[in-house]
Amino acid sequence: MTTPSSAPESPGRTWLLRDGPVTRLVLDNPGVRNALTAAMYEELHDGCRDLAADASVRLVVVQGKGDAFAAGTDIRDLLAVRTGADGVAYEGMITRVLDAVRALDVPVIGLVDGPAVGGGLAILACCDLVYATPQARFGAPVARTLGNCVSPGTTARLQSALGRALATEMLLTGRLIDAAEAHAAGLVRTVVPADKFDDLVEDLLAQVSRCAPLSVAAAKEFGRRLDERVASVEHDDVYTQVYGSADFREGVAAFLAHRPPIWTGH
Secondary structure, X not given: OOOOOOOOOOOOEEEEEEEOOEEEEEEEOOOOOXXXXXXXXXXXXXXXXXXXXXXXXXXXXXXXXXXXXXXXXXXXXXXXXXXXXXXXXXXXXXXXXXHHHHOOOOOEEEEEOOEEEOHHHHHXXXXXXXXEOOXXXXXXXXXXXXXXXXXXXXXXXXXXHXXXXXXHHHHHHOOOEEHHHHHHHOOOXXXXXXXXXXXXXXXXXXXXHOOOHHHHHHHHHHHHHHHHHHHOOOOHHHHHXXXXXXXXXXXXXXXXXXXXXXXXXX
């Protein structure tokens, strides 16, 4: 994991930026609204693993560079998913990354400007608190765009954060919601201009620093255990069917060709 002194310009990276007790994980993929490549997912995983072993960290911030959080997985990487088994492996990789975010014993804060969709929304669902600008948009539109699926763990976390009805509507229709609706539902704590993000982080750090680290870790551990009870359902059979389908291959091809997909149900 690279740790530069300031946000660099290299494309397709997840940067770990340390500032005393606060560490920022910055998603950076210019030109595709910070869509996550396999390398970026791996760097996010490794960054969380490193932070989990660092007792000096009291707050972790996850954000995108520029005017986007993350526009899902970089679709070019999905060209390599050709069979059901490939899909199971891909979803296993994503779960491994999300579990690393969830495993952090300190508060994880998501700061959202612009789109947070697909894999971006899945990462946010693992954060403890989410703050957004009025320009933020949230969704998991795979049923409309790619023809794949959302994992049971992410589905459970979205239902918990947004309520069952809204989360289900979003997954069934591919609809995106704005910051105001996400705030009203409970996913977003506060809607603020982007230039207020640093003030929010500073205030949260002051509040967290007054708390006993073991108490904070215990609260997070109990949340993880409750989350896992809800999300522990079988899934590989569904992944195999969906990722092995002609519709998934059509969805990826159509997305890259900038045309509407033609679904057949096979």
